[in-house]
Each structure stands twice: as structure tokens, then as C-alpha cells.
Amino acid sequence: MLNKNEEKNLHNNQPEIVQKNQSSLYFFPFLTTFIIMFGVWMLLSGKFDPFHLSLGVISCAIVAFLSSDLLFPSPKLKGKLTVFIRWLCYLPWLTIELFKANFHVAYLVFHPRMMDLIDPRIIKFKSTLDSELGLVTFANSITLTPGTITVNVSIDGDFKVHAIDKASGDPLPGEMEIKIAKVFRKV
Amino acid sequence: MDNIFLYSSLYLSFLMVFSLYRAVIGPTVLDRMIGVNAIGSKTTVMLILIGLLYHRVDMFVDICLAYAMLNFIAVLAASRYFHKRQGLSDEI
Amino acid sequence: MDILVCILLFSGLFFLTAGSIGILRFPDFYSRLHPAGKLDTLGTLLALMGLALFSLxxxxxxxxxxxxxxxxxxxxxxxxxPTATHAIVDAGVRAGLAPWTKGEKRR
Structure with a gap:
């Protein structure tokens, strides 16, 4: 946030109006970061007398002022909330898949002829997701679900996945990618 | 309940021996790192069990949070450190 | 309430056991990461959830x-x-470890 304002000051000859617009744009990311941080502060300190609360307000304000642009790279807040709510709706499905995956791997672990059952392989495919956050979510979900671990992701969406047997590697990208694309589609 | 917590934390420390075996024997450095990471994730559970045994969960929960973060950062740093083949070549 | 706590704690311990044995039994580095990344996560999750319920x-x-x-x-x-698992896999790939395939000797 500071850097961007300074750059504007350096490069623009009439920074007054631009800067004013920008600072009002940057207010909502600041407020959201502040509220999140203050919630975590209250949770971790557990003391609610005025002294500790004022300490929290001061330090959270400093940190939120310095680094609110890390949480919100662009000042546009429109649609962030809908994406977040959709992401929360995606979590239960992921949890069910996580349980299935774990029972599959636990079955493999306790099977006496495990060496014949597993057949590790590396699968490559290209994903159609375009947002970075979508790619990160997809990679973490692959690591958490049946018999597969993400080995490498490029920024264009080239995935390399290590699968433990044939059955678990085949259905990729499949249903999960469709669900994540639905979460991160344009608002 | 105290007995259940006591025996489950004893059982967890018994499980740690398995992971410790992998951390000591493991043929490559990365195998050892897997073992250390597994020990760390068991310790996260065990710290809270210890807190419940001593009736001081409010104190041990902070230690546990710090331990989980340290474990994560240690794995990240070590895997950045060992990404060259140098440390592995004589052991494969 | 106590019964629910016990069920959650013991299922967590079961998955942690499976994770430890899997780390011992699987043949190579990449396949060892499957139990370390998944079973340990779910085991920790379930056991901690039970303990959070108990502290209420x-x-x-x-x-x-x-x-x-x-x-x-x-x-x-x-x-x-998952991020830590991915970091270890990435280190393995950069170091050039070849994945184990069927029929080879275990490492």
C-alpha cells in the first residue's frame, strides 16, 4: 500500500486527486485485515480489560496498515465475499473425499500383500483453471484426496501428480476440477 | 478419563518409535525428514494430552500452536536446504 | 459426551497408527509420503477435535x-x-530421485 502510493507520487505530476481516490479504495482492505487480526488477537490473549484491548488495537492497526496489500493484492473487494462463501460450501465435499482417501490408504497399509497392490506412477495433465488461488486450492485438494500427491504445478496449470495405484490416478482431473472452477468462476 | 488420556499418550510415544526408526534408518535424507515430520504431528496431539493430564490445557495449547508452526517451518526450511543432489548422492 | 470424545480420539489414534506403519512398510520415498501426508493429517484432525470437545x-x-x-x-x-508434503516432494524431484515402479527391489 505504501509503495504503491509512493510510486504514484513519483510518477504523477498531479497526485492530489488520484491519491485521494486511492486511499478511499484502500480503506476497506485495511478494515477487513484489521478485523481479522483483532479477532485472532482476542482469541490468543484471552484478556478483555481495556489495557490489553488497547495494546491489541494499536499493534493490529500498525500491522494492517503495513501489510493489508498482502491479503488483498488488488483493491477491488467486489466478489471476494461470494468466492469465500462458495469456498466454505466446497469444504464439506472435500472432507468426505478426505475420509474416503484415508480409508483407501489405510486399507493399502494394512494389506499383507501390499507390494503387489500398489503401482506408483506419475501422471501429467493440463488444468483449465486460471486464477492462482484456484490452482493452489486444487493442488492442496489433490494432495489430500485418494492416493495422489501433487509433485509440481506451473503457473499455466501444468500438473504433475504422483499416484499410488492405477485406480486412484485415473479419474483426475475430473469432478474435483469442475467443482473448483465453479468456486472460482468470475462473479 | 484421565486414565484414557494417560494410556493414549503412552501409545502415541510408542508410535513415535516407529517413526524414529524411519528417521534413523531411512536411506535418504528426505526419508529422515518424513520421519521427523511424522513425529512432529504426533507431538502436536501429545502436548494437548499432557495438558489435559496436568489440568493446564490453557497453557499447553499455546505451546502446541507454536510447536505446530515450528514443525511446518522446519520442514519447509530443510526441504529448501536439501533440494540439491549433493547430500543424497552417496546414500542412494 | 465422553463416548463421543473417546470415539473421536480412538479413530484419530487408529489413523496415526496406520500412518506410522505405512511409513515403515511402503517401498520408496514417494509412496511413503502418501501415509505421511494424508493419514497423519486426518489422525491429528480427529484426535484434536475430540480433545477440543472434551475441554468444553x-x-x-x-x-x-x-x-x-x-x-x-x-x-x-x-x-x-499438504504444503509441507508438497515441499518434501519438490525437494525429491529437484534432487532427481526416480520413483519406484512395480517389480523393483524395495529401497
Whole structure:
């Protein structure tokens, strides 16, 4: 946030109006970061007398002022909330898949002829997701679900996945990618 | 309940021996790192069990949070450190 | 209540056991990461959830804060564990370790 304002000051000859617009744009990311941080502060300190609360307000304000642009790279807040709510709706499905995956791997672990059952392989495919956050979510979900671990992701969406047997590697990208694309589609 | 917590934390420390075996024997450095990471994730559970045994969960929960973060950062740093083949070549 | 706590704790311990044995039994580095990345995550998640439920036993503000902090640990583990697994896999790929395929000797 500071850097961007300074750059504007350096490069623009009439920074007054631009800067004013920008600072009002940057207010909502600041407020959201502040509220999140203050919630975590209250949770971790557990003391609610005025002294500790004022300490929290001061330090959270400093940190939120310095680094609110890390949480919100662009000042546009429109649609962030809908994406977040959709992401929360995606979590239960992921949890069910996580349980299935774990029972599959636990079955493999306790099977006496495990060496014949597993057949590790590396699968490559290209994903159609375009947002970075979508790619990160997809990679973490692959690591958490049946018999597969993400080995490498490029920024264009080239995935390399290590699968433990044939059955678990085949259905990729499949249903999960469709669900994540639905979460991160344009608002 | 105290007995259940006591025996489950004893059982967890018994499980740690398995992971410790992998951390000591493991043929490559990365195998050892897997073992250390597994020990760390068991310790996260065990710290809270210890807190419940001593009736001081409010104190041990902070230690546990710090331990989980340290474990994560240690794995990240070590895997950045060992990404060259140098440390592995004589052991494969 | 106690029964639910016990069920969650013991299922967590079961998955942690499977994770430890899997780390011992699987043949190579890449396949060892499957139990380390998945089973340990779910085992920690379930066991911690049971303990968070137990610390709500005598309800008070302190107990609520403790249980919320345990929930914070759960969220952190849920995000951080796949990332740590991915970091180790990435180190293995950069170091040029070849994955084990069927029929080879175990390493």
C-alpha cells in the first residue's frame, strides 16, 4: 500500500486527486485485515480489560496498515465475499473425499500383500483453471484426496501428480476440477 | 478419563518409535525428514494430552500452536536446504 | 459426551497408527509420503477435535477460548500439512530421485 502510493507520487505530476481516490479504495482492505487480526488477537490473549484491548488495537492497526496489500493484492473487494462463501460450501465435499482417501490408504497399509497392490506412477495433465488461488486450492485438494500427491504445478496449470495405484490416478482431473472452477468462476 | 488420556499418550510415544526408526534408518535424507515430520504431528496431539493430564490445557495449547508452526517451518526450511543432489548422492 | 470424545480420539489414534506403519512398510520415498501426508493429517484432525470437545466439558469462558484455540490449530494443520508434503516432494524431484515402479527391489 505504501509503495504503491509512493510510486504514484513519483510518477504523477498531479497526485492530489488520484491519491485521494486511492486511499478511499484502500480503506476497506485495511478494515477487513484489521478485523481479522483483532479477532485472532482476542482469541490468543484471552484478556478483555481495556489495557490489553488497547495494546491489541494499536499493534493490529500498525500491522494492517503495513501489510493489508498482502491479503488483498488488488483493491477491488467486489466478489471476494461470494468466492469465500462458495469456498466454505466446497469444504464439506472435500472432507468426505478426505475420509474416503484415508480409508483407501489405510486399507493399502494394512494389506499383507501390499507390494503387489500398489503401482506408483506419475501422471501429467493440463488444468483449465486460471486464477492462482484456484490452482493452489486444487493442488492442496489433490494432495489430500485418494492416493495422489501433487509433485509440481506451473503457473499455466501444468500438473504433475504422483499416484499410488492405477485406480486412484485415473479419474483426475475430473469432478474435483469442475467443482473448483465453479468456486472460482468470475462473479 | 484421565486414565484414557494417560494410556493414549503412552501409545502415541510408542508410535513415535516407529517413526524414529524411519528417521534413523531411512536411506535418504528426505526419508529422515518424513520421519521427523511424522513425529512432529504426533507431538502436536501429545502436548494437548499432557495438558489435559496436568489440568493446564490453557497453557499447553499455546505451546502446541507454536510447536505446530515450528514443525511446518522446519520442514519447509530443510526441504529448501536439501533440494540439491549433493547430500543424497552417496546414500542412494 | 465422553463416548463421543473417546470415539473421536480412538479413530484419530487408529489413523496415526496406520500412518506410522505405512511409513515403515511402503517401498520408496514417494509412496511413503502418501501415509505421511494424508493419514497423519486426518489422525491429528480427529484426535484434536475430540480433545477440543472434551475441554468444553465444564463450560466457561476460559474453556471456550481453549477449545477455539484447538480449532485454530486444526485449521492450521489442515492448511500446512499438504504444503509441507508438497515441499518434501519438490525437494525429491529437484534432487532427481526416480520413483519406484512395480517389480523393483524395495529401497
Amino acid at each position: 466439558h465444564h463450560f466457561s469462558l476460559g474453556a471456550l477460548l481453549t477449545s477455539l484455540k484447538i480449532m485454530l490449530i486444526i485449521i492450521f494443520v489442515f492448511v500446512a500439512s
